[in-house]
Amino acid sequence: MSKKTTSKSIEKNLPVFELHAFSEKATWSEFYIENVRDHVKEHAFVEKPHKHDFYLILFVEKGRGTHTIDFVQYPIEAGSIFLMTPGQVHSWTMSPDTRGWVIFFTREFYEMHLSQNSLLEFPFYHSLVPTPVVRPGKGDAFKFAVRQLYDQYKASSKPNTRILRAYLEIFLLEAARYYNDSRQTTTHTLSFKIRKLEQLIEENFLTLKQPSDYGELMNLAPAYLNSICKDALGRTLSDLIQGRLALEAKRMFAYSDKNVNEVAEALNFKDASYFVRWFKKQNGSTPEEFRKTI
Incomplete structure (x- = not known):
């Protein structure tokens, strides 16, 4: 090096x-x-x-x-x-x-x-x-x-x-x-709102996990944010929040030696068993099964 x-x-x-x-x-x-x-x-x-x-x-x-x-x-x-x-x-x-x-x-x-x-x-x-x-x-x-x-x-x-x-x-x-x-585009105004929303999720996903949290930050109705997310990205606002959290969980399991309890705690899940069920729903496999694929 x-x-x-x-x-x-x-x-x-x-x-x-x-x-x-x-x-x-x-x-x-x-x-x-x-x-x-x-x-x-x-x-x-x-x-x-x-x-x-x-x-x-x-x-x-x-x-x-x-x-x-x-x-x-x-x-x-x-x-x-x-x-x-x-x-x-x-x-x-x-x-x-x-x-x-x-x-x-x-x-x-x-x-x-x-x-x-x-x-x-x-x-x-x-x-x-x-x-x-x-x-x-x-x-x-x-x-x-x-x-x-x-x-x-x-x-x-x-x-x-x-x-x-x-x-x-x-x-x-x-x-x-x-x-x-090569891709369908949205209007400039909606595009900028999507980017701003993504930035806010990136900065806050560990602590703010509800669509209403981001509606408040952007001073927009959660239903409206959800609508523009589906129109521009084909995903709901909740999908974006949960997806970013799931990506961080995968990163931790792939590139650290943290166990399930430690990852759940780092991601602010109070119950490790619930976290395992949530992880499987998001990724199609348990944390143990996912680690075996890496």
Whole structure:
């Protein structure tokens, strides 16, 4: 492991890597870019399951493999773009001939000096119903933007962050265009409400577990929130809350040595036997059966 590498652990055996672990320059810039080959060579530990506390883009120009994100396996192929949010657990295996780029950045980096723009506006930055991969037919705009990002970042010990943000914006806007072309989209207003709701669930799912809790936070009727969730995502508001809680339970069983009682307590379930029944209803297996599949 690189000497520069540091991490903070939320769950035993599952590291959460901070941005400065990959580059001293990233400490102040809150941005990092590197070609895949050099990135993996310098930080081989990224091939094992881990989390990040920042946003991540993997842009593959050549090669093949598998990218596992929160227990779902996605094929890696030429032209694939993976866009991940903080907290997602992932790992990958790539063929030796894989070429491409990794880009890391924080919400603060993107939103600095932007009075209106928000990462919540991008459709692929769902925290609860993620589809983290985009496969555009042509990659010329992406190649141009990522080359400019790389050149700007490497040219100076103090790269111009405004220029970096501008080219990152081009990359994300292009990704959103291809993403929207392949999926049914909602209006801008409803889309933003969904993103805001997801953000609130991400921040509060351990303690707020009722639809009425989020209706109160957003000053909207729970029935209305439920309606827009079904229209935009095909799931109820309760499904989103319970799904996020179930994902955290799976992460704990997969990447920690906590027993059922400890996981139930960590997720604020007062009764372990009820938690086991709830887990089976959500995931189709008991915690013990789930652990055997990992």
